[in-house]
Amino acid sequence: MADDQKEFPLKNRQAACTIDGVHTEILLTGFQDKIFAVITQYGRIGSLIHTTLDIAPHRASNPANVPTTGHFLFGESTGPQSDLYMLYASSIMQAIAAMNPYEKRPLLLGIALKPVEDMKARKAIFDQIIDVIMANPVW
Template identity: 35%
Template sequence: MAAQPLIRTKQAEGVINGMSTQVVCTEFSNYIFVVLTQYGKIGSLISVTPDARSTDISSPMFTTKVLLGKDEPLTHVCAKNLVTFISQEAGNRPVLLGLALKDTNIEAIKAMKGMIKSCQVW
């Protein structure tokens, strides 16, 4: 019987709005690491964590923090839209997101979210 790998990883590549887009999802014991890029590099590194102070379990709150890269409002919005579902599906584990995007319109974000779902390791 083959041993299960300690760290599970899946990746995908596709074209979204004419731009090559890659995603890599890796599950660690205490968090999920996702890299979503259209530049071929990690880009900004954002921590997305569930807020323990949220009193309503049906709609948890999330805190985003830019660890590396430009700390712009659009970065926080994209991060929350792209990966909050991962934290919820993974038992409220934090998500570390590497984000390097050329195209951030809503249709592209929806397509990217679908790409991330196709690489589910959580």
């Protein structure tokens, strides 16, 4: 296994869990120039979002609250899920900055989540997904 790791320089983490009764898969890959994350409850990517930090986290007074800029490369860019997806992208980017203030790579987030109407349930799902991502860093 150690020899394979030397030949394959990408850092990968994968997790699967049941969140609010729904199977959820999370894949994280640290490329040299980007961090790629997939969060799916459908087994595929529905939207792809490119997110960058607006300033270097180590220069911010609070690296966990660094402003970000994100835009959809494809997928649902309007509607209720799009706002939630942008929140995921921004929050993941800010959490990465808080964990590693010298991280500069942008985030590519592939995401496809089942719609949830209840705001309390939506927040609980969000918190669980962010916790799984932060427990599996590739940065």
